[in-house]
Amino acid sequence: xxxxxxxxxxxxxxxxxxxxxxxxxxxxxxxxxxxxxxxxxxxxxxxxxxxxxxxxxxxxxxxxxxxxxxxxxxxxxxxxxxxxxxxxxxxxxxxxxxxxxxxxxxxxxxxxxxxxxxxxxxxxxxxxxxxxxxxxxxxxxxxxxxxxxxxxxxxxxxxxxxxxxxxxxxxxxxxxxxxxxxxxxxxxxxxxxxxxxxxxxxxxxxxxxxxxxxxxxxxxxxxxxxxxxxxxxxxxxxxxxxxxxxxxxxxxxxxxxxxxxxxxxxxxxxxxxxxxxxxxxxxxxxxxxx
Amino acid sequence: xxxxxxxxxxxxxxxxxxxxxxxxxxxxxxxxxxxxxxxxxxxxxxxxxxxxxxxxxxxxxxxxxxxxxxxxxxxxxxxxxxxxxxxxxxxxxxxxxxxxxxxxxxxxxxxxxxxxxxxxxxxxxxxxxxxxxxxxxxxxxxxxxxxxxxxxxxxxxxxxxxxxxxxxxxxxxxxxxxxxxxxxxxxxxxxxxxxxxxxxxxxxxxxxxxxxxxxxxxxxxxxxxxxxxxxxxxxxxxxxxxxxxxxxxxxxxxxxxxxxxxxxxxxxxxxxxxxxxxxxxxx
Numbered sequence: 001x002x003x004x005x006x007x008x009x010x011x012x013x014x015x016x017x018x019x020x021x022x023x024x025x026x027x028x029x030x031x032x033x034x035x036x037x038x039x040x041x042x043x044x045x046x047x048x049x050x051x052x053x054x055x056x057x058x059x060x061x062x063x064x065x066x067x068x069x070x071x072x073x074x075x076x077x078x079x080x081x082x083x084x085x086x087x088x089x090x091x092x093x094x095x096x097x098x099x100x101x102x103x104x105x106x107x108x109x110x111x112x113x114x115x116x117x118x119x120x121x122x123x124x125x126x127x128x129x130x131x132x133x134x135x136x137x138x139x140x141x142x143x144x145x146x147x148x149x150x151x152x153x154x155x156x157x158x159x160x161x162x163x164x165x166x167x168x169x170x171x172x173x174x175x176x177x178x179x180x181x182x183x184x185x186x187x188x189x190x191x192x193x194x195x196x197x198x199x200x201x202x203x204x205x206x207x208x209x210x211x212x213x214x215x216x217x218x219x220x221x222x223x224x225x226x227x228x229x230x231x232x233x234x235x236x237x238x239x240x241x242x243x244x245x246x247x248x249x250x251x252x253x254x255x256x257x258x259x260x261x262x263x264x265x266x267x268x269x270x271x272x273x274x275x276x277x278x279x280x281x282x283x284x285x286x287x288x289x290x
Numbered sequence: 291x292x293x294x295x296x297x298x299x300x301x302x303x304x305x306x307x308x309x310x311x312x313x314x315x316x317x318x319x320x321x322x323x324x325x326x327x328x329x330x331x332x333x334x335x336x337x338x339x340x341x342x343x344x345x346x347x348x349x350x351x352x353x354x355x356x357x358x359x360x361x362x363x364x365x366x367x368x369x370x371x372x373x374x375x376x377x378x379x380x381x382x383x384x385x386x387x388x389x390x391x392x393x394x395x396x397x398x399x400x401x402x403x404x405x406x407x408x409x410x411x412x413x414x415x416x417x418x419x420x421x422x423x424x425x426x427x428x429x430x431x432x433x434x435x436x437x438x439x440x441x442x443x444x445x446x447x448x449x450x451x452x453x454x455x456x457x458x459x460x461x462x463x464x465x466x467x468x469x470x471x472x473x474x475x476x477x478x479x480x481x482x483x484x485x486x487x488x489x490x491x492x493x494x495x496x497x498x499x500x501x502x503x504x505x506x507x508x509x510x511x512x513x514x515x516x517x518x519x520x521x522x523x524x525x526x527x528x529x530x531x532x533x534x535x536x537x538x539x540x541x542x543x544x545x546x547x548x549x550x551x552x553x554x555x556x557x558x559x560x561x562x563x564x565x566x567x568x569x570x571x572x573x
Contacts, residue, residue, distance in 0.1 A: 018435075041467045042440055090465075091384075144308075148336040174383055174464040176335040176494045177535035203467045243469035248497075248538040252559055259567040273538070277545045280566070284551055284573060 001067035001084070001164050001197050003030040003053070008062035010048055022048040024221045026062070030199070030214065035191055037212030037229070038201045041243040044218040046201045047090070050167045053199070054085040066165065083112050086163030090170050092154035093147065101127070101145075101153050102138035108161045119160070126156035129190050131182045148179040155183065159190065166191065167199045172207065184211060205247040209233070209271045217242065230269045249276050295359075296456060296488050297324040297347055297378075302356035304342055316342045318511040319356070324456075324490060329482045331499035331519075332492045334508030335533040340492045343508065344460045347490065348378035361455070376405065379454035381446050381462040388445040394420065394436075395429040397444055401452045419447035422477045424470070442466060446474055450481065456488040457481065463493065471495075496523070496537045500557045507534065524555050 010023040023045050030036055040046045051057040052064055055077035064071040069081050077085075089095070098104035102123055109119035124134040130152040142153050155171060168187070172180035188211055191198045202208055208215060208229065215232045217225035219242045225232050232239070233250045245251075249271050257265045266283075270276040299322045308314040316339045324330050334340045345351040346358055349365040358365045360374050382388060391397025398416045407415070420426045423443040433441055442465055449457060459478060463471040475498055481487045491498060499505045505522040507515040509532045515522050523529070523536050526544045530536070536544070539562045543553050551569065556562045 042470060043436070146337045170465070174461055174494070176533065177496075178335055178533035203465075203471075205468065240469075243467055245468040248559070252538070252542070252563065255559055255563045256567060256570075259563060260570065264570065273541070277542060280542075280546060281549055283570060284546070284549075 002032045002065075003165065003197065004028065004065045005052075006063045006065075008052065008059045008064055010052065010057060011060045012048075014060060022221050023052075023059075026223050028216060028223055028226055030197060032197055033195050034197055034214045035188070035211050036197075036199045037208030037215045038199060038218065039203070039205065039208055039215065039244055040218030044242075045221040046218050047169055048221075049216075049218065050087065050169060050199060050201060053165065053167055054082055054087045056087070083108070083161045084163055085165045085167065086158040086161050088155050088158050088166075088168045088171050090173065091151075092158070092171070093142075093150035096142040096150060096154055096157075099141060100139050101132075101142050102134075104142050104153060105157045105160050108157055112161070122160040122162065123156070126159035127153070129159055129186045130156050131186055132156070148175050151175065151179075152183060155187075162194075163196070165197045165199070167201075169201045170203065171200070172202070172204070180207075205233075205245055205250075206273075209247040209249065210273075217244070229271055233271050234268055247271055249273055252276070294326045295323040296326040296361055297322075297490075298357075298359040299323070299343075299346075300357045300359075302346065302353045302358060304339075304346065304351065304354050316511050317346075317353075320511075320513055322506060322513055322516065324488060325503075326455075327482070327486050327488055328503040329479065329489045329501070330491070330504045330506060331502040332490060332506045332508060333494070333496065333499060333534055334514075338508040339511045340508050341460055344380065344458050344490070344492055347456070347458055348380055349374050350380070376452070377454050378456045378458060379449040379452050380458045380460060381449045383461040383464050386441065388448070389433045389441055391433060393429070394425060394431050394433055394444050397433055398448045398451050401448055405452065415451045415453070416447075419451040420444075422450070422473070422480070423447045424473050443470060443474070446477075450477065453481075453485065453487065456490060458490045458492065460492045461494065462491075463495070463498065471498075496535050496540075499523075500537055507532065519557055520555060523557065 005026045005028045008023060008026045011019055011021050013019045038046050052059060058076060059073055061073060069077055071077050096104055098107060105123035105126055106119040109122050127134045127137060132152055142150055172183055212229055215227060215229050216223060217232060233246045236246045239246055253266050253268055253270060270279050299320050302317055302320045304317040305313040305315045332340050346353055349371050352366055360377060363370045363374060365374055389397055390400050395416050398419055399412060402412045402415060420429055423446055425443050425447060433444060446462060463474050466474060478489050482489045500519055502519055504516060505519050506513060507522060514532060523540045526536050526540060537557060539556055539559055543562055547553055553565050
């Protein structure tokens, strides 16, 4: 589903002494099927932005369209369409509440009145996407699982709704590298297979570099950059002034290019680690020109 | 002179009650010591026993078997428990469980007030702690209005202001943005270097461990490896088998030497770039 924001602003506590402009004139277009990385310092408005997508917040001014749904200050997202937008909050494991893993993952589908056997089929599929075996997990209490497993169960609960737009707010915070990779690879796989539109809020420039084909950079409630990762990562200085950084691949390439003659420079588009290594190997094995 | 050990674990075991009522062993006879004034990083995947280790260090948990000494004091000595906790400050991952003050500076002052620190000294320490976590502009802000990352920086300031002899960061940077992470690590390093505070950094980010004096790798309730960062991170295959990552620079070199290129082991970008450029220019 294509998502557009047209001059969207959001003010918290409007009309009270505490009013604060959290989003300021945001205009953006996310094509259907894009994998979007959203980066920005803590407090830059990332979470406020994504909470507009499933009606948790409505804009104070401006217009949002998601597919054919229009959201304005006076027009909320229809209840029946909310299931199309799956929102995974920060620390989603805090929202687990059922007696068993199966019941917890089935809760959403059942709430939208799916028959129990279909809800179970969806739970099975969703758990497998995040790398958990349905049979061994279904009867366990979610509260007896490890932190990483709880996180995966919570994400599966959102995937079981089969959303068309998937929004994840720092889904891997606090997980170990193996757990981070397992979750993101699973998400990336269904993103491709089911042609989802996915928005990933992350503090990890490495995660953004690996998965995103479009990036949004937030600062002080404004959208300061949008573009392809290589375009965004070329603005290293600007990113640093925004308390952000570039992936290690990008700083590595720029260091190498400082030490090499211009004609031997590495392309700055090699922000994905595998591509950088493959390129280095190719350069090392190629006979020297001239 | 042999450095004095601030923390000593001797054959420490710990278990908790599992789902079916059975005991699950989290630590299976851990021996380790942390030297006074050192900066030690603890790596290990979720469930490896890292956090249990941390909670045992300031007597939030007591060992089932074995013995833990903090500056020579047994953590099982009930009369010394407050003294131990004053000595061993702990910063947790989730700031929402740590904030108590009505304003940011009240929150930072909380521990100092309990310790009876002189008001003038308290003011200095609060200002310095807030400045070093980049929250000085928020001294009078209400903590509940801060975002998660900002709260964590306040919580860290509160612990840092207490100037304990050991600071344990239990994945304290997990929720911070890149610069927040850098600021916190920078602060921890500075306190370690300039104030002689011992730092134990429990983390999932191998990059944070590069400049440590020692790295301890936990796996399945046991110490899998320990040593200087170069000794530990040069064992790439073994770490990856344990589900752990190595720093970017180590990964890149590992991939290149696997294809037969000759590059010395390095932990920092500058050095690897130097070797690599030489190789690129002389091939």
